[in-house]
Amino acid sequence: MYLANAPVNWCPGLGTILANEEVTAEGRSDIGNYPVFKRNMRQWTMRITAYADRLLDDLDRLDWPESIKLMQRNWIGRSTGARVRFASIAGEIEVFTTRPDTLFGATFMVLSPEHPLVDALTTKSQHSAVEKYRESARKLNDNERQNDDRKKTGVDTGATATNPVTGEKIPVWIADYVLMGYGTGAIMAVPSGDQRDFDFARAYNLPIVAIQMPPDAWFAAHQIAPTIDCTSWPEAFVGEGTYINSENRNISLDGNRTTSETIAIINPWLEKNSFGESAITYKLRNWLFSRQRYWGEPFPIVYDEHDMPCSVPDNLLPVKLPELMDFKPQTLDPNDELTDPLPPLARVTDWLSVQLDLGDGPKTYRREVNVMPQWAGSCWYELRYLDPTNTERFVDAEVERYWMGPKSAGHTGGVDLYVGGVEHAVLHLLYSRFWHKVLYDLGHVSSEEPFHKLFNQGYIQAYAYRDSRGQTVPAGEVVETNGVFSYEGETVAREYGKMGKSLKNIVTPDEMYDEFGADTFRLYEMSTGPLDASRPWNTRDVVGMQRFLQRTWRNLVDEETNQLHVSDDPAPLELRRALHRCIQGVHQDMENLRFNTAISKLIELNNALTVHVNANGSTPLEIAVPLTQMLSPLCPHIAEELWQRLNVSTAITYTPFPVADPALLISEMIEIPVQVNGKLRTRLSASANISDNDLRELALADPKIVQALDGAVPAKIIIVPKRLINFVL
CATH class of the missing domain: 3.90.740.10 (Valyl/Leucyl/Isoleucyl-tRNA synthetase, editing domain)
Known part of the structure; x- marks a missing residue:
């Protein structure tokens, strides 16, 4: 890190400078959409360009989407x-x-x-x-x-x-x-x-x-x-x-x-x-690390009487922000590109001046009034999650090695799976990679990369509204009258986009928890489509997942007595087959992050179980236990409640996931298409062990085939064992 006068992206509307990555393609701030101007200012800067080659070359070692790798390669621009x-x-x-x-x-x-x-x-x-x-x-x-x-x-x-x-x-x-x-x-x-x-x-x-x-x-x-x-x-x-x-x-x-x-x-x-x-x-520029606002980590830097920066001694760390009643930066007219910024900390005179002895006697020093950007925390938060109560180090070396160390020779190490949006490609993901490599070079971590595998989830989309100025208004407060949308009496334009703070179209989780419960909310989000696809939000559709959970609960718990109605009676063969097909499918879907199809398989199993319960009055224990386990990653609260009622000694989190029995994955009956001259005429339900001769006789006796042949003798009969039969005239 170094201090230098450099061209910066000055945003008077926000009262702060921005990194290149925080400026949109239109030359405006990604927060607030204010104009951004180029100016020379004295700023703390991270020498990220020193790591440009490693940031590029190590992309080949990561299990990331190629599109994200390409975005980083283009941004670095060697x-x-x-x-x-x-x-x-x-x-x-x-x-x-x-x-x-x-x-x-x-x-x-x-x-x-x-x-x-x-x-x-x-x-x-x-x-x-x-x-x-x-x-x-x-x-x-x-x-x-x-x-x-x-x-x-x-x-x-x-x-x-x-x-x-x-x-x-x-x-x-x-x-x-x-x-x-x-x-x-x-x-x-x-x-x-x-x-x-x-x-x-x-x-x-x-x-x-x-x-x-x-x-x-x-x-x-x-x-x-x-x-x-x-x-x-x-x-x-x-x-x-x-x-x-x-x-x-x-x-x-x-x-x-x-x-x-x-x-x-x-x-x-x-x-x-x-x-x-x-x-x-390289196209990559060194990282401007100063911000003229309050919410950020203070720099452990003071300036002497010659305006030279000095480090604050370790025993005086961390430098803490003073408490302020007004912590807003000095925002200016969005087009005022000439006025110098005045950070909030510069207004706190009793904090600004500090008496220190840095080795040459007590002196008065002036604190650095800029703060670090939000990336200073998000670049390494995954490491702190590993060891959050450690008061001596940000993470214990052995703890980091256990959770994030390389899995084999040449492996980068890092978080096993990171799920994040594509919008982080050249911001958080690039900054955190640089930060982690610095920690690796200093010997603080054993992993060379912070996130070994990356999966980009899609966006939740919803309607948003803009007034005549082009500013977004709270979607929840917009009123529709005869197809016309208005906010506080003013007509607004409707558009469709990513649900988020900038478009003010968020449906808060608290609202969903209050009305449907946390498990229903989680289940609906995961059921709406593939994880990597953007999909619309519709609150009315949440009730479908709520009904599924209600039916599941009723299959295990009596609605009138609130007592478990689970028996030790063996499940009938077809229900057991349905269970093991579900176990196999859910296991594969979970491995591939296909939560929506895993949920579909659980609904299918629960439907089969509902038929059994309606006929017999209880759920077999051999069905109830694995069903609850498969629900647990998706709906942890209801699953934990059912698990306790089932009185299983091992906690559900530490119980091995159920394994499908291969013998029960094979159906006794199979469906075989029958063709005449290559055209499908019917489908036969037959034993999975049917022989070619028996299949031929079964097909020739089928009324639709008799009608199609109309007395003709096939010149050729093609049989693909247990898969297809074709009569050629």
Whole structure:
């Protein structure tokens, strides 16, 4: 962690800065949907980029959905290429490029408007135009600036730089599509091989030099004659072609080579001549770790009289937040991008100043008034769950090794199963991986990753409502009148989306507990569909699960006497078969997180049990015990109550899950389709042990087959034993 002035995402509407991951694609805050601006501020920063390679490479060792791995790979954004230096009057301009093989086609340079060399490069005649352009660029967020559909704009600085491979002077421009936060904030433009550069060159009449000859098919597709004169090209050529115009007195790239072969030639030449070197860069930025609010962990940092940060001694930890009546940050006009933030802790003067002896005598120090983001706690909470009462360490080493240690050589270790939403892909999941790797390197944990297996659950969806300002209103307070929805007398628009705080369309668990009970609520959520699928919420459907639990209870407990009516009488064979089919199915469904189909199998078993109870007046014990066990993971409260009534000595949690008897999974009767000329005519119910001859005779005697054959003798009879019979005429 280090303290530095850095470009940050300043959100005046929230009164705090945000990490890149907390800014939406529209350049607004993910909480509150406020505008976010780029500003330089002094902030504590985590050096997550030092772990970029390990964060990337170790994804291959995790049992995670490929879509989440791809999102993290793209967010980290490792690129291999070269850093190249272009000489200029303001000093060397360094660029990073993944295609150093195209240097001979670099005919101009483009810098970010925020690049530190812009002032020194800009000529007097261009100063006014450059400043005007920089002001307009400052009002755009990064996503707007990089929108490929947006018209490319820029301004000439009036200066030039020297292309290191051609020796030619090329103009230096600024353009808002180049970001200071990615790469070096400067690019070499190769318009013949990059469409964005091509469009920019055409818009501002800049030179375009071909450095790869497209194949004839490319020219034919564009209905032009093959030529190296780019003035007739309708677009940039992006692909593999024969290198041309790519040589000087000391090196030649011309010829039929692959991109990788050509890069292997140019990179050593750049290094030998001190023009550049091979390099790897990342889209991932270091993690801004300061927040200007109250709710967060205080930094154990104080500042001396020279404004230098000092660590608080271990014996004075933890630093605790002061109690405040007003803990809101100083929120500003959402568009006020200039006012400096004033964190709530800065207003607590008696806490802000503290007397400490840090080794050179008692002195007055000033506390750090920023706090850590919410991720400071969520990055390691799974470790604290393992050992929550430990007052000496965040987790005992042996406890962590037992629960989260590697299962075998090469295994990452970590939580066996983490169920979480896809929205955490580049926030919590990436941050916690980084945090855990730091703990691993420091020797505090034996596991290299926090979560070995990840499963993305779907969303619960519900209606939400917005007023004329586009702000969401509480869904529970919306009134419908003749198909028109209103809130506090104002008409609102209805939409459909993920149930959550931001859309104010939550159905609180407390409401469901009060009306239906916790078990019914749990069961309904798991029964609505596959765990990984998004599904609608409908309170009226909850009653179906409530009725299932009521029937299950009545099958074991007499409704009038409240006494158990479970007997030691053996269950009939078909009911036992139904039980063991259910055990087998529920076991497989639980293993694969298919809770909805497991519930369906339990309902099916309970229906068969209801028929038996209605006829016999009680439930066999051999059915009641495993049924209760299978209910337990889904409905723990009712299962625990039934378990106690069944008077089983071992706690239900520690009783081994029932195991299906293979012999009872085989049905005595099977259904066999019968075809005539490949067309299904009927289905036969037959013994599971029926022979081919008996099956033939049974089929020939069936009235539907007799009618279909109409006296004809089959030319051929095809029998797939115990599965199908087909009469061919």
